Amino acid sequence: MIGGQAVPLTAIFQPSNHDPAAMIFWKIRLPRVLLAWLAGAGLAAAGMAFQALFRNPLATPFTLGVSSGASLGAALAVRLGWSASGLGVSGTSLGAMGGAFLAIAIVYGLARLKHDCTAGSMLLAGVAVNFFFSSLILLLQYTADFYDTFRILRWLMGGLQMVGFDAPLRVLPWVALGCVLLASLAGELNLLSVSEDLAASRGVAVNRAKTLVFLAVSCMVGVIVAICGPIGFVGLMCPHICRLLLGPDHRYLLPATLLFGGAFLVICDTAARTVFAPTELPVGIFTSFLGGPFFLWLLLKPGKLGEASA
Template sequence: MSANRRLLLLAGAAAAVVVVLPFIGIEALPLGVLRDPGGSSVASVIFWQIRVPRVVAAVLAGSGLAIAGAAFQALFRNPLATPFTLGVASGAAFGVALATRLGLAVAFLGIATDSLAALAGALAAVSVVWLLTRVRPATSSMVLLLAGVAMSFFFSSLILLLQYTASLGDSYQIVRWLMGGLAGVGTREVFHLLPFVAIGIAVLAWRARELDLLSIGADLAASRGVDVGHQRTVIFLATSVMVGGVVAACGPIGFVGMMSPHICRLLLGAEHRHLLPASCLFGGVFLAACDTVARLVLAPAELPVGVITAFLGGPFFLWLLLRRVVSREVAG
């Protein structure tokens, strides 16, 4: 079966799952709620004002994290590269935690405080890696990846400092938010999240060819006419904006950006004109499904969705490491 046909099948399956997920919950909802989007009945309110916005937000967040992971893995030629290992998510999380600690309430062009703080933190984290590419253009991908990991640890330590110095209430709020979750996400958050994810996906989707070449090597990409420095800058900015928006809306949710591209690469191959849309589809549905599990597993209470993704992502990470070790031993 061709990659295009597999991509269409994935899109169809993703659409079917997204349609079904809002109906899954503690209370069974009748199909009649589909005909009453503005209704005042309990079933209509639960479906249209709570579950549908939450599923849409999960799809947007998962899509953004997944395509960002695919882009980083190509850019750094490393299957472990994600928005978290490169410090982008940690920087965004620090920005929001700092805004919470200081009690900031600033809006700009309709962008909420948390989104602005997350965007500033993400850009601060990625700027260090970007400066390395400008000061020393020949810097290897591994050095850039390690610089990102260092930034992740740095911002994580700053978050711990904020928690330690915050009041008990603020500290508890920061801890719960750092677990990543979609509880309380509604229509307003969906509209805040949409432009960040849409811009990031659009920018990365137009760079499928460049990502194909960069995944092979910067020298080869340059020999084929790719401005490596410019493309790195654009990809850094696009992913920072997107991840910043996701973290502001949902908190830091790990492993989606690592798992989704790998699974899609196994299904459709490594060509980014197929991999990028497939990662978006799979990542969105994966996070929405994980959030549904988080709602139900301890019902009527619910788990933060970040707990579910970490529970699945930890073993996947170990499998990925073992797979690389075995492949190197076989090759050696």
């Protein structure tokens, strides 16, 4: 098995549970892989939904500022020491989800305000939202004590270093909820990805469908960012690659994106913790390292991206 500490396969299934190798597998690596899979699947599905909704392959929660909104909420929760938890959801998660909702509301409002919003203005709005939230996060860090600052900074890098099944189990219901919601909206996403007017004329209750998509994305991104930090570009790359392979029909695209996104983040995380072993890199650094060039490639690719408008 791959990692800083070699774990022989035979050790894993030995009945003696006190073997440190078996402990590493069951208590550290397995939950980590599960978490990476869930987070990757959720982020990829959220990206797919936003790309359809904004009819733009560059529009994802990360590029439109939803992750930084969630980050701000989480940082605020850390800073104010909201440790109170309700319904098994921690204060940080609630803060991140609130932040995600806020950012989505801003993005949504901007999209509504300028109805004929082009790809360019949409992305610029995302950049502006990102800057705004980032400056607020910096402000929080500046006023925080050393311990909180480090916690926020480390968290902002994005990482999957969790011990035990607590984290994956906390993410699971929200990602599942979001995915079921998106699965029920596959037909609506197909039509919305063509045009909102057309969707309405084919019988989609457009506002209701959009609200549900925003809700599903907020649930998933909020809780994933709260626990794993803002892991960028998974939602940009995975749906795009799946669409190239399978075409734009969301009934097939959603399951493919879930599988691909999950697998992608597991592989990225495996690479992140082995490339400089025994030093483990935060996975967010790794995905951004891949995603930045991919984003530029999409932007510069000859085609009609610039004109693809609402």
